[in-house]
Structure formats: C-alpha cells, structure tokens
Amino acid sequence: MPNDLLESLPVIAITSGEPAGIGPDIILSALSEQAFPARLVILADPELLKDRAQKLGICVEIQTLSNPKDTPPHRQGLISVLPIKQAKPTTAGILDVDNSPYVLETLKQAGEGCIRKEFDAIVTPPVHKGVLCETGIHFSGHTEFFQAQCQSPHVVMMLATEAMKVALVTTHLPLKDIPAAITKDSISLVTRALNQDLIEKFGIKKPKILVCGLNPHAGEDGHLGREEIDVIIPTLNKLRLEGLNLIGPLPADTLFTPKYLNDADCALAMYHDQGLPVLKYSGFGNAVNITLGLPIIRTSVDHGTAIDLAGTGKASNGSLKVAIQHAINMANNAKKFSK
Ligand SMILES: NC(=O)c1ccc[n+]([C@@H]2O[C@H](COP(=O)([O-])OP(=O)(O)OC[C@H]3O[C@@H](n4cnc5c(N)ncnc54)[C@H](O)[C@@H]3O)[C@@H](O)[C@H]2O)c1
Numbered sequence: 443m444p445n446d447l448l449e450s451l452p453v454i455a456i457t458s459g460e461p462a463g464i465g466p467d468i469i470l471s472a473l474s475e476q477a478f479p480a481r482l483v484i485l486a487d488p489e490l491l492k493d494r495a496q497k498l499g500i501c502v503e504i505q506t507l508s509n510p511k512d513t514p515p516h517r518q519g520l521i522s523v524l525p526i527k528q529a530k531p532t533t534a535g536i537l538d539v540d541n542s543p544y545v546l547e548t549l550k551q552a553g554e555g556c557i558r559k560e561f562d563a564i565v566t567p568p569v570h571k572g573v574l575c576e577t578g579i580h581f582s583g584h585t586e587f588f589q590a591q592c593q594s595p596h597v598v599m600m601l602a603t604e605a606m607k608v609a610l611v612t613t614h615l616p617l618k619d620i621p622a623a624i625t626k627d628s629i630s631l632v633t634r635a636l637n638q639d640l641i642e643k644f645g646i647k648k649p650k651i652l653v654c655g656l657n658p659h660a661g662e663d664g665h666l667g668r669e670e671i672d673v674i675i676p677t678l679n680k681l682r683l684e685g686l687n688l689i690g691p692l693p694a695d696t697l698f699t700p701k702y703l704n705d706a707d708c709a710l711a712m713y714h715d716q717g718l719p720v721l722k723y724s725g726f727g728n729a730v731n732i733t734l735g736l737p738i739i740r741t742s743v744d745h746g747t748a749i750d751l752a753g754t755g756k757a758s759n760g761s762l763k764v765a766i767q768h769a770i771n772m773a774n775n776a777k778k779f780s781k
C-alpha cells in the first residue's frame with residue numbers, strides 16, 4: 443500500500459479489557475468476521491489471545507508488533523498486537539487480582555500513546571471495576587481513568603444508539619452522593635462540554651438537549667425536593683442566555699417517551715441509573731459509550747465483562763463493532779478538522 447494511503451488510515455488502539463471476561467472473545471470474533479478501514483492495534487498479552495482463540499475455535503493470524511508505527515491496515519482475521527504481559531495465564535471466567543496491574547497497564551499505554559499521537563483513538567472492551575479496586579486503588583471507570591490521565595477538568599459519559607443519545611451529569615457515584623454532586627458548576631460544565639462535542643464531533647448545528655430533573659416529577663414544584671428550583675432551573679436559564687437549546691428540567695419518567703425524544707438530539711440525565719437503563723433497554727448490544735470532553739478520542743462497549751460468558755462463544759460482538767466504527771469515524775473527522 444502506498445505510504446500516503448497507509449498514513450491516511452487512523453491507528454486505533456484496542457485494549458484487551460478484563461482478561462477473564464469477554465473482552466478477548468469479542469475482539470477475536472469481531473476482527474475475524476470483517477475488515478475494518480483502519481490500522482487496529484490490540485494492547486494485550488498475545489498468549490491470552492492465542493489461548494482464547496484456541497478455546498473458541500476462532501481462526502486468526504496473531505502478529506506481534508514492536509512499534510505501533512508498524513501497525514498494518516486491518517484485514518479480516520488479522521490481529522496485530524502490541525504485547526503487554528499478564529502476571530499469570532488467565533482462565534476464562536475466573537477473575538484474578540494478580541492480573542489487575544496488567545489491565546491498568548493496557549489502559550495507561552493506550553492513553554499515553556494517544557496523547558503522544560501514536561494512536562488516533564482508543565476503544566476499550568470492558569474491565570471489571572471490582573477486581574481492579576481489589577489492588578487497593580480506587581478505579582470507578584475508564585471515564586474517570588482517562589480524565590485523570592489527560593488532566594481534563596470535566597468529562598461527559600454519553601451512550602448512543604442510532605435512535606438515542608443519553609449523557610450523564612454524574613458518572614460512577616454511590617447514589618447517596620449524587621444530590622451533593624448536582625451543582626450549578628457540574629451542570630454548567632457538563633452541559634457546555636456536551637453541547638460543544640455534539641456540534642464538533644457529531645456535526646449537529648444547534649443541539650437540542652432534553653434535561654432530566656433529579657427528583658420524582660422534577661420536584662413537583664418543590665414538594666418532592668428542591669434541587670430543581672434551587673440549582674437546576676437557574677443553571678439552565680443561565681446556559682440558555684449563552685445560546686444553548688435546553689428543554690427542562692423534565693420529569694425523567696416521561697422525558698424518555700417518543701413525544702420528547704423524537705424531536706431532540708440528546709437527553710441529559712442527572713445520574714447513571716436514571717439514563718442508562720432506558721438506553722440499554724432500547725439498544726443493549728448495539729450501543730457505543732463515548733467519553734466527551736477529553737483531548738483524545740475514546741469509545742467503548744455498552745456492556746460489562748459478562749464473566750459468565752467468557753470462553754463460551756456466546757458473547758455478542760455487536761457493541762464492539764459499533765465502538766470500533768465510531769472511533770474510526772471520529773478519528774477521520776478529527777484528521778479532516780486538523781488539516
Ligand atoms: N465498559 C466497561 O468497562 C464496562 C461497562 C459496564 C460494566 N462493566 C463492568 O462489568 C462488570 C460486570 O457488570 P454487570 O454484570 O453489571 O454487567 P454485564 O454487562 O457484564 O452483564 C449483564 C448481563 O448481560 C449479559 N451480557 C453482557 N455483555 C454481553 C454480550 N456482549 N453478549 C451477550 N450477553 C452479554 C451478561 O451475560 C449478563 O447476563 C462490572 O465490574 C462492571 O463494572 C464494565
């Protein structure tokens with residue numbers, strides 16, 4: 443392939459995710475079923491991928507790289523690996539805290555490579571937050587990990603299907619800590635970042651964003667909670683003066699109905715389990731998780747490690763394919779903008 447054509451293909455780093463989960467399975471099956479228009483580099487232990495491919499009976503060519511610059515264009519069945527060694531061999535379906543440093547190392551190297559511009563985007567199959575926390579560090583999600591690594595002041599978690607986009611004001615917080623985290627500042631920063639990225643990364647000229655209340659019935663005029671009156675309404679009014687097209691706060695139970703959704707670009711929920719169950723009910727297995735507000739591009743799957751399915755061949759790779767394609771599209775758009 444001529445050099446300029448090769449260089450026009452984005453380099454997409456894909457981490458292995460939790461080795462005992464379905465991450466390796468869905469990487470192997472997705473990359474063996476189709477060719478992606480990119481240079482795909484898997485940050486993983488090649489032995490993990492070889493073992494899992496054998497267990498699943500998937501025929502792939504595993505090629506080890508010493509430099510990400512050498513990543514060839516993807517073709518069906520090609521797995522190009524930048525090797526990172528596990529502490530121990532993994533048994534599918536059995537979590538082992540000794541391999542948590544390996545998982546963290548794949549994320550660290552993916553983020554560093556993206557910051558150095560060796561990679562154009564990162565795609566992350568699922569990690570197991572519990573087994574990472576057992577190492578003694580507090581790991582609440584990739585979103586927060588890459589936010590800290592990139593030193594980004596605020597990021598936004600957004601999950602998207604063809605039909606719906608749902609973003610969150612707060613990410614992985616215990617329920618009891620949410621009201622205190624719904625502040626004028628947090629709502630303003632997240633809503634501005636969301637609006638900006640909907641314009642720049644999704645080409646929506648003037649995004650229309652539906653905003654959920656925090657309390658049942660959006661507080662029922664203060665009788666079911668005062669956060670709407672004291673915090674959310676004044677903040678949205680201020681943002682409207684900046685030109686943002688915001689509807690709400692609406693009661694979350696009726697915001698997610700066609701009357702509102704059909705005419706809007708995105709819903710903004712106040713917390714994880716207010717917005718994501720609706721999105722996952724509507725499109726589990728085919729949605730993408732995108733971190734907005736980072737200086738790098740990062741997409742992920744809409745599901746977890748599904749430890750019960752690892753090594754069985756029953757895991758769907760649909761969301762991973764969507765996450766890879768979104769990363770490629772966003773990387774191509776970013777290349778066009780930078781010219
Ligand atoms: N992107 C990520 O890293 C990510 C996302 C969500 C959850 N997690 C983590 O995953 C772990 C397990 O979480 P969970 O049990 O709540 O959710 P889960 O998504 O792993 O599993 C929920 C259910 O969905 C099924 N399922 C999940 N993915 C599937 C697939 N690709 N194909 C077919 N069936 C699938 C599972 O078998 C299970 O029945 C937790 O540690 C959680 O934090 C990680």
Ligand SMILES: N[C@H](C(=O)O)[C@H](O)COP(=O)(O)O
Nearest residue numbers: 583584585586731742744745
């Ligand atoms: N909140 C996500 C979900 O439910 O799908 C998931 O936990 C992943 O989050 P990170 O991308 O921050 O790991």
